[in-house]
Amino acid sequence: MITKLTHTCIYVLDQQRAYDFYVNKLGFLVHTDAPMGEGVRWLTVTPPEQPELEITLYLVSEGPMFDKETAETMRVLVSKGTFGAAVFTCKDLLATYEELTAKGVVFKKKPTKEFYGFEALFVDDSGNWFSLAQLERQ
Amino acid sequence: MDLYEKQYLYQRMVRAKLYIDSHYAEPIDLRLIADHACCSKFHFIRLFKAIYGKTPHHYLSSVRLNHARILLAEGHTVAEACEAVGFESSTSFANLFKRTVSETPTAFQRRMMTRKVAMLKQPLRFVPNCFVEQMGVKKRNFE
Structure with a gap:
């Protein structure tokens, strides 16, 4: 029986820029920041109220996971905004939207009423897009 | 309350929160922040708590x-x-x-x-x- 999701992965184009975006703009907490040698860095962050879920900010680069051509293709796809990586939730979408906008986060969709509550869409510094939702009780 | 009024109110509360986020290391007079947010102290505390789930003092x-x-x-x-x-x-x-x-x-x-x-x-x-x-x-x- 599967019990929990502990790690998930977001492909980023620059880990230091991603660190700044997720930690200083979104307010996520650094869980693990470990140098692995030869320029490889294992960097995970957690949403402020979900410390058990590590989000890996995984650098798209040539290596065992991606050959040179695939890494280049992935870079193009990520930067074009191909990947919708996750849904985040917040207690008050309008306040969160105002705060993140003030911090320079780019929204593709302003807070909008949906069947399940309110939703907005923002993009990270690499091009990944996320839903930000304020869910109503169901 | 119409949408623009609500948005204006949110912007003032967000400004107050961001002020706390960047000046937390200094002595912060919450009455001054309430003044900047154009609210009475009690109205400010009530609105802040409604949005962030904590009083400004607890948030600080x-x-x-x-x-x-x-x-x-x-x-x-x-x-x-x-x-x-x-x-x-x-x-x-x-x-x-x-x-x-x-x-x-x-x-x-x-x-x-x-x-x-x-x-x-x-x-x-x-x-x-x-x-x-x-x-x-x-x-x-x-x-």
Whole structure:
């Protein structure tokens, strides 16, 4: 029986820029920041109220996971905004939207009423897009 | 309340929150923030709590504690962390820290420093092996 999701992965184009975006703009907490040698860095962050879920900010680069051509293709796809990586939730979408906008986060969709509550869409510094939702009780 | 009025209200509350986020280390007079937000103190506290789930005072304390945790994890002493984040009394800092984090600042600092050293010397302990292999990390470098 599967019990929990502990790690998930977001492909980023620059880990230091991603660190700044997720930690200083979104307010996520650094869980693990470990140098692995030869320029490889294992960097995970957690949403402020979900410390058990590590989000890996995984650098798209040539290596065992991606050959040179695939890494280049992935870079193009990520930067074009191909990947919708996750849904985040917040207690008050309008306040969160105002705060993140003030911090320079780019929204593709302003807070909008949906069947399940309110939703907005923002993009990270690499091009990944996320839903930000304020869910109503169901 | 129409949408524009609501948006204006939210912008004022967000400005107040961002002010706390960036000036937490200084003595903050919440009445002044309420004035900047063009509210009476009581109206400000009520609105802030409705949006963020905490009074401005409690929110300020939580921001200070979070920054203290970061400083302690970086290796700063308890006294340095306490002063750097704006607590005037080390006793009230230690009490609040223990109530919130469930361990003393000293114990937390020791645990974080041990973890930091382990992360540098034995990073493989912190990374699922499937990722280690996908990243092409040479395990023998850490054995």
